[in-house]
Amino acid sequence: MRYGMAIDALKCVGCSDCVVACQTENNVPIGYCRDWIVEKTTGTYPQLQMEIRSERCNHCSNAPCVRSCPTSASHYGKGGIVLVDENACIGCKACIASCPYDARFIHPEGYVDKCTFCLHRVEKGQDPACVAVCPTKCMYFGDLDDPRSEVSQIMKKRKWKTLIPEAGTSPNIFYLI
Amino acid sequence: MIEEIITSGRMNHEIDPQLHIWGWEIPLYLFLGGLVAGILILSGVFYILGREERYPFTIKILPIVTPLLLSIGLFALFLDLSHKLYFWRLYTIIRWNSPMSWGAWTLMAIFPLSILWSVTWLEDLKPQWFNNYKWLHSSLDLLRKYRQKLAMIMVFFSLILGMYTGILLSAFNARPFWNTAILGPLFLVSGLSGAAALVVLFSKETREKKIFGRIDLLLITIEIFLLIHLFMGFLSGTQVHIEAAKMFLGGPYTTFFWVFIMGFGLVFPGILEFMELRKFKVPTAIPAILVLIGGLLLRIIIVDAGQASRWLY
């Protein structure tokens, strides 16, 4: 099993609902965020194109953050979800330095925090909070190893890309373009 | 025009708008670690070569400060940790993939070695301090028998330590400016150069000072060579690496780097040492001090610049 997410960068309106929903769901302190929005505009007026991406930890299959962690606090959990055990984290920040996506941050309590794919919800069979709230329903979450899952299906139908493939991290978040 | 911006106001502390998780603590830790490695390597190697009498300061006296320097370095590292109460977790597991982990373990090995090494010499120098501790005296005697072996082990671990201070950074593929194999040798050489400078600065033997001045000149030359190589490597790399190098070639770090590190930290002391070699009268302390300051600044700027460099997407 390999959890992953496909996000439709053509449908996302960049409303940031996914960001607030994550904040209230996961008690992310004000001033911090586990997910964020990138807006990319290309061209010259009026020949323009725009891609909007809701970004978060890519739950990389080849995660440099896990590799660089001296205590194993950063580890692969169920379905390849990259997690941080806050009681093992010493706050050395090596994982932060090793993440090319800047997906991690230091929680005010000292440990390193990041997106968990809402494992606590996923375990109950729910979608992650950001996916569940998205007004444009542009996010798909599920098991990439299961060809029948919604996310596998949509990835079969659409063109997609990952972020900074050159960094060699094997991200599990895919942007439909 | 391509405009790519974060529109949700991401402002994670110490991450945005630019990564700055590491301030002065890590550079100091790296500097002291490198310096200790340099001192122990010089001490160990010249001991193995049997220069005990010719370079007494290098071999016998200077190492005595290493446990202290290491403690300060470790303390700086500790200060940098944001979840300090869990510090002990570092020593519950060895993770070979994590430079942070094997660095911590290398220090764990070096620390007792450096103490043992210095204490044996300390007794040689100040036997009266040990008069009341017969048991210590006899165990140190035992050690002294294995000094050669001890030196070899110590040099081995010191080499690792010296390289490690650079490799810690170069392992971060995510930060293009750090992502070069040259950092390991560079920091090792820089550590050795710092150690040599300390000898020049504090040794009372003119001959020892002279020799180490020359050694330092050699090390400085290697360092300059490595630094140039570093930039050439970046410039022939991918777009992100070129961007990274540009921070130093016309970018925000340019003046600081070329004036203070290349200029006052390497070239200028190099010239002074060279002049001295040519029998000009130069106060030897000046190049030595400049080299030490330059070594610290080098680490500060590299730690800083690495955090400022990132992948473009």
Added chain:
Amino acid sequence: MSESMDRRRFIKISSTFLGGLAFTAPLLSNSIGNMIVPNPESRISGLRTPTYCEVCFWKCAGWVEHDESGNIKKIIGNDEDQHSNGRFCPRGTGGVGMYNDGDRLKNPLIRTTINGKQEYREASWEEALNYIADKLKAISEKYGPDCIALLTHGSGGSYFGNLLKAIGSRNIAAPSYAQCRGPREVAFIGTFGEGIGSPERTDIRDTRCLVLIGSHIGENMHNGHVQEMSDAIDKGAQIITVDPRFSTAASKSNFWLPIKPATDMALLLAWIHEIIYNEMYDKKYVDKYTFGFDQLKEHVKDMTPEWAYGITTIKPDQIRETARAMANASPSVIIHPGRHVTWYGDDTQRLRAVAILNALLGSWGRRGGFYNPEKAYLPKYKLPEYPKSTRSWRDAFPGQFKLADLALASGICDATIPSVDDKCSFKAWIVNGTNLITTLPDQKNTLKAIQSLELLVVVDTMPMEITGYADVVLPECTYLERYDSIRVSGHRNPQIALRMPAAEPKYNSKSAWWMARELGLKMGLGAYFPFKTQEEELDWQLKNMDSSLEEMKRIGVKTFPREFDDLYIDENDNFEFNTNTGKIELYSTSFEEEGHSPLPVYTAHDEPPEGFYRLNYGRAPMHTFGRTSNNPNLADLMDENSVWVNPKVARDWDLKNNQYIWLENQDGIRSSFPIKVRVTERIRFDSVYMVHGFGHDSKKLTQAHGRGASDSELISKVLLDPIMGGTGMRGNFVTFKFKAANMEKNT
């Protein structure tokens, strides 16, 4: 500044008097038994309580989830709800911030003069309400009850409305009319005999072609719209967006027409021309249902795409292609009427053109066009007859704005400023949930009106600008701490939703229901407030509509079956429209009667002078006007606005990204605060763009004060709509300044 202007100085509400209230609060709760009763069972066991959102006026129904100790944790949508379909928008999700905001109004405040300085004094509810009741009685005796007006936006309006009508005034206005969707309602009533309403009756979900004219869905985060547009895209609908700015919607569109601002009318008329002269209209529908086709055909004879190109800068073949796309989708096509449509003063006529286009394509009453909404019937308790009101705001505008079907907030404002032949100049305002200072254009005018008042009562949750001008400030508790009226709104199915308190009111705040009733009792109008508690009132209503308060607390939203199967017009039916002719009036007889052009005409609007740029403004998806800019959760997403500048303009002015500058308008008004530059291709070179709702002046808004600049401040020129009194706000031009106004004076 004159004496009277000085009378009501803006006061930064201070909390220095906090001590004064410590002892009155417990006293109050003893003497007044009918405060909001917290709902103990939900707090302990339920873990969720129903609500509908008040962060904007879409009114999504949802659940407030509580943690184990009953604290509010998060807000999510109710799956049954047609407004949200179980998904809240970012503002609704961040609604918790409204409740948690530490800057909230905490106690009633009364304006007093201490040592010649105007100050606010904290007062008990008893004192504040007595003060208001006495003043209102005196004003009503002296000038007549209809010199009292209520300006309101939001839920509490119905309760204060009841109070006002009981006093004897019908002057109740919301800024959501003359500053927002008034022109659209009047245009559609004039055409189809019915307005659009809210939520809009647009069948976006099933449309095959959606045309957005300056309607920036995606930034305009009205939930159902955003969701349905996304669904429509999934189903392959064509999206056509007309916007001078590359809006988010434009980026999702098959066609983006980057129109020159203020020229939309020409485009609309050219489309009408194309569709008529190429016979692409729905002939059967037009024959059967419309009136005045021939006049219209004649009217648009010369309005060819080539003609429009010269005006709009949209290429003729693009106009033709998009006209064809609409026609191909007909009747499942929506030329969206927009919502905030008070732009250039000829807005009602522009919206008439929109209505006509829809009529030609047969989309009204058709699937994928405009459906026929149905509302649940909400029983009203029989109250004694309200006293007759003899004067109204209309008296101040003889012969004008006759087609306005609701009161004008701006009209009441204008009618407050005394003039010689005054029929009704207002003496007292109750302002509930609307920050008039930043809501009405031409701030100077608003302040002038306020200075003419004898009483200004402001009911708000936050120390917004308007509260600084009040004689009495009443702190309302947030929507998460109160009951409100049952939500009934027209939708595909009749549906009701309950809002109940999810927590006890923080501080010393109360609900509008309670305030209105207490005031009523104090003014001897108890007969109009028959229920002792709000729960009793809601339960009575619900029991009379096949539900109960107990049931609604459990389910939150209840859907009723439609009375008739008439979501769309039955093709075989002879549908009669509520117009003079009983038909869809392409040619408007009611407009003609009132002396307005019965067919929409193009008029040219002023263009920015050299060195100036048209001030364009709009919404950011994570904020609602100015009401959320202090919300900690939402300010976290966006804490200031920026001014969008085209790279060419930036080059001319040497402006850099993230540089702070000031804006100054054509009347020499400079923004109080600097604003960050965003150099972007998304805006035309002849305009600049900023998000409305920032640049707060009130220091008590610790998060929002001085962050970004206020568009409201710069909108001093109003383009008045002669048909219904809408205040067109897009005729203002700004230039860039590199210093604050006061800094310039000093040098």
